[in-house]
Amino acid sequence: MTTTTQLPVDDVALSVRDLKTFFYTNKRCNKAVNGVSFEIRKGKTLCIVGESGCGKSVTASAIMQLLPTLSRIEEGEIVYHSERGDIRLDTLARNGRAMRSIRGSEIAMIFQDPMTALNPVFTIGFQIVENLRYHTAMRGRQLMDKAIDLLRSMGIPAPERRVEQFPHQFSGGMRQRAMIAMAMACNPKILIADEPTTALDVTIQAQIFELMATLKRDHGTAIMLITHDMGVVAELADDVAVMYMGNIVEAGTVDEVLRRPSHPYTWALLDSVPVLGRGKNQDIRAIPGSTPDPFNRPTGCQFADRCVYKLDACELALPAETHLSPTHRVRCVRHEEFANGVRN
Amino acid sequence: MLAYVIRRVLIMIPMAVAISFLVYVGLDATPGDAVSFMLSPEQMSGANPERLEELREALGLNQPLFVRYFIWLGGLLQGNFGYTLTGGVPISDLLARRLPATLELAAVALVLSTVFGSILGIISALRRGTATDNTLTVVGMVGVSIPEFFFGLVAITVFALNLGWLPVGGRSMPQYVTFWDRLPHLVMPALVLSIMMTAGVMRYARAAMLDALNKDFIKTARSKGLPEWRVNLLHGFRVALTPVVVLIGFRLPALIGGSVIVEQVFQWPGVGSLFVLSVRNQDYPVVMAIALISVVTVLVVSVVIDVLTAIIDPRVRLGN
Numbered sequence: 001m002t003t004t005t006q007l008p009v010d011d012v013a014l015s016v017r018d019l020k021t022f023f024y025t026n027k028r029c030n031k032a033v034n035g036v037s038f039e040i041r042k043g044k045t046l047c048i049v050g051e052s053g054c055g056k057s058v059t060a061s062a063i064m065q066l067l068p069t070l071s072r073i074e075e076g077e078i079v080y081h082s083e084r085g086d087i088r089l090d091t092l093a094r095n096g097r098a099m100r101s102i103r104g105s106e107i108a109m110i111f112q113d114p115m116t117a118l119n120p121v122f123t124i125g126f127q128i129v130e131n132l133r134y135h136t137a138m139r140g141r142q143l144m145d146k147a148i149d150l151l152r153s154m155g156i157p158a159p160e161r162r163v164e165q166f167p168h169q170f171s172g173g174m175r176q177r178a179m180i181a182m183a184m185a186c187n188p189k190i191l192i193a194d195e196p197t198t199a200l201d202v203t204i205q206a207q208i209f210e211l212m213a214t215l216k217r218d219h220g221t222a223i224m225l226i227t228h229d230m231g232v233v234a235e236l237a238d239d240v241a242v243m244y245m246g247n248i249v250e251a252g253t254v255d256e257v258l259r260r261p262s263h264p265y266t267w268a269l270l271d272s273v274p275v276l277g278r279g280k281n282q283d284i285r286a287i288p289g290s291t292p293d294p295f296n297r298p299t300g301c302q303f304a305d306r307c308v309y310k311l312d313a314c315e316l317a318l319p320a321e322t323h324l325s326p327t328h329r330v331r332c333v334r335h336e337e338f339a340n341g342v343r344n
Numbered sequence: 345m346l347a348y349v350i351r352r353v354l355i356m357i358p359m360a361v362a363i364s365f366l367v368y369v370g371l372d373a374t375p376g377d378a379v380s381f382m383l384s385p386e387q388m389s390g391a392n393p394e395r396l397e398e399l400r401e402a403l404g405l406n407q408p409l410f411v412r413y414f415i416w417l418g419g420l421l422q423g424n425f426g427y428t429l430t431g432g433v434p435i436s437d438l439l440a441r442r443l444p445a446t447l448e449l450a451a452v453a454l455v456l457s458t459v460f461g462s463i464l465g466i467i468s469a470l471r472r473g474t475a476t477d478n479t480l481t482v483v484g485m486v487g488v489s490i491p492e493f494f495f496g497l498v499a500i501t502v503f504a505l506n507l508g509w510l511p512v513g514g515r516s517m518p519q520y521v522t523f524w525d526r527l528p529h530l531v532m533p534a535l536v537l538s539i540m541m542t543a544g545v546m547r548y549a550r551a552a553m554l555d556a557l558n559k560d561f562i563k564t565a566r567s568k569g570l571p572e573w574r575v576n577l578l579h580g581f582r583v584a585l586t587p588v589v590v591l592i593g594f595r596l597p598a599l600i601g602g603s604v605i606v607e608q609v610f611q612w613p614g615v616g617s618l619f620v621l622s623v624r625n626q627d628y629p630v631v632m633a634i635a636l637i638s639v640v641t642v643l644v645v646s647v648v649i650d651v652l653t654a655i656i657d658p659r660v661r662l663g664n
Contacts, residue, residue: 066566095572104569111567116560119579120659131568166658182568 012081013190013222014040014063014107019076019090021055021062030294032058032071034246037321038239040190043220045212047233047254049269050243053291056226059243060192063224064109065094082106082189105135108183109192113199114175118167124151124178125163131185150181154211173204177211184215191215192224197232209236230273234258239327242266245291245302247318252328262330262338265303301333309334345654348662349647356643360636361417367635368413371628416632426629428622435633438618443637445515446607446614450599452534457541458592462581464542465549465588470576472554480546487543495536496609503532513611533610537603541595548591552584559583586657593649597641 021033033055040046048056061067063078078089080102092099111117119127128147132138138146144163151159154177167175176196183191193212197205213236215221225236233240233254240258241251242265250263261267271285289306298304300315307314311333319331324339332338400406404415419426425435468480504512515529556562557580565579600615607616615634622630654660 064567066563095566100569100571102569103567109567111560111564113560117564119561119565119583121582121657122579130565130570134569134571168659179564182564 011041012039013042014081014224015079016059016063017077017079019059019062019078020074021058021067021071022074023058023068023071025070028295031246031297032294033062035076036243036246036248037076038241038248038251040222040224041239042189042222043216044238045216045223045225045236046239046241047225047227047237048241048243049227049230049233051228051291053245053294054243055246056243057194060109060194060224060226063089063192064103064107065089065092065099066103066109067094080107080190101135104131104183104188105186106188107190107192108186108188109194110176110179110183110196112195114172114179115199117179118175120167123164123166124170128163128178128182128185131182135186146185147181150185151178154178154181154184155207156181172200173207176200176204176208180208180211180215184219184221187219188221190222190224192226194226195228196225205232212236230258230270242269245294245297247302247331248321248329249303249332250328250330252325256325256328260324260328260339262324262328262335263332264307264309264338268306301331309338345651345662349651352647352650356640356647359643360639363639364417364632364636365413367639368416368628368632369409371626371631372409374626416629420636425633428630429627430625435630438630439615439633439637442613442615442618445612446600446603446616448530449533449537449603449607449612449614450596452530453537453541453603454592454596454599456534456538457545457595460538461542461545462549462588465546466553466577466581468546468550469553469557481550484543484547484550487539488547492536492540492603492605493609495539496532496606499532499536500609513609515613533606533612536609537599537606544595545588545592549584549588552587553580556580556583582656586653589652589656590649593645593652596645597638600637600641 015038017037019033019036020031023030023032036055036059038046038048048059050056058067058071062073067073073090076090080087080089082102087098087102089099089102092102118124125144125147128150129143132143132146147163148159151162156162156174156177162170162174162178167178170178180196191212196212197208200208209232212223212225216223223236225232227233237254239252240254241248242257242263243249244265250257250261250266257266258270261270265287268285268287272287274284275282287306292298292302292305298315300313300317301307301319304310304314313333319333319335321329321331322335323329324335397406404412407415416426423436425439427434428438464480464484468477468484471477500512503510510532511529513529516526557576561583562575562579565575570579603614604616604620606612607614608620611617615637618630619634621627622634650662654662
């Protein structure tokens, strides 16, 4: 199950190879991310989809070296292909100078809940300026001017007044825009967005995604978007990775994964999305069962217990990763049958 | 904010009157009166009842409760605290002598406990789960649980009696002029007084700090590539500060009203020891004066805390 880089390295902003990140609680080990490989292409959007607890956010935190203290990267490598050459992020000290100089300037992150992700006691301007002060040569008046520019480019009206305000004076959507302004302050190469719209209402979600699409187009920022919304994937993604219980079960370009899904879990995810226009009697199939206990995992395919296509072979060992095309890969025992169109 | 402060200050006046009246009623309800403490039981039993009644009348003790209260209040409004029943000394003179001693002790204890409590609390929170944290937590529990008089007596035994480094008690000697002359007298009471407060502030600061460090914005701060000191102290402690300020504020009246036990143990000539003496003698004008100081301090401090909280935390809006 080795994964060779299928793309020219020039194209890749960040590659993750066989990443394993485990959590340790009460002498038990939760293998939250258990051998994940993917690439984020320059100027492209990679969507990582999966249910809660599948390891999406942990993967993001691992890249940023923002894992909680009880967890650590066990194996694998995270390589940031910077202009200065390749940097192994996983080997850098968590809060060391080298990691800090990349964090927030070259790789930035926005979080799920803008209500709690901004510090309530500092002004929006202060929190944006903080980022600029640590990563750019800007000083004094320039800093605030840049913060105002950033807010304006994120579509925040009256930014001159808004920079002086505190987060509680912003609405949810405005806060997320301010968060994005903060993350984009140093024009990062990679933006990691961890479910950036989960806490926002639907119309605001659309605005935020539109904003992110603009950023990608105007700045060439590579985006790693964590979501569980298949609609968002169809809208924004260039590449998709479907995660389940710490593994990528299927990955490929958005066309490959959405048009020729080859893993029963991807099918199940797609079947569980309501489609606008099909009326209220459409058949939305929820995935039966629930995710297994992370401390008591099945030995074979993690999805086997909930899978309608399960064979005995599924329970023996975790299926190896197979490439259906240079970019399309899947972890399923029956991938050959499925690739030939055998479904149901 | 100004309108809010003015309104709060105006509300303070009726509150102070009401509370002082309750204290007055409480004092009146205790058995005996000043006269019964001025005379020994032998004298009392042998005394002519008419003479006792004359004495009471002279001291103004034979009038109805309400009349006595309003006479006291009237005097107070003219800036007159009255005279001690036991010695006829003007209470304002007495307080002018006693209050600076108490304030000196309170200020030192407050500064020590705030500084050390906050620092130890932060260290404890940042090293959560380590031996340092556990040690500090245990020391904090001990500090909060053991009464001050015990620490006081141990300190006197060790540092004054056995080692002879510091004076046993008192505040000053005739030849002492400056603060530095008096410093050796101040060390023990100030330290003993600050032990319990330091432990309290530490436990509070640790809890508030842990709470703040678990917030999402700490991860955001770290994701910006800020150095750890800035993440912890600026983003973390700044948010943890509010509850700590409230705690310290509410300890303040107890300090200014006189730390009764510590002043008693070290014979510190402050308001606290005066309070004990006056209650014992049923010298109600003195008790009332001290009670009033405490009441006003509590009321003033609560307004100050509100204003400080609004300054520290922009989400807090004063007013309705």
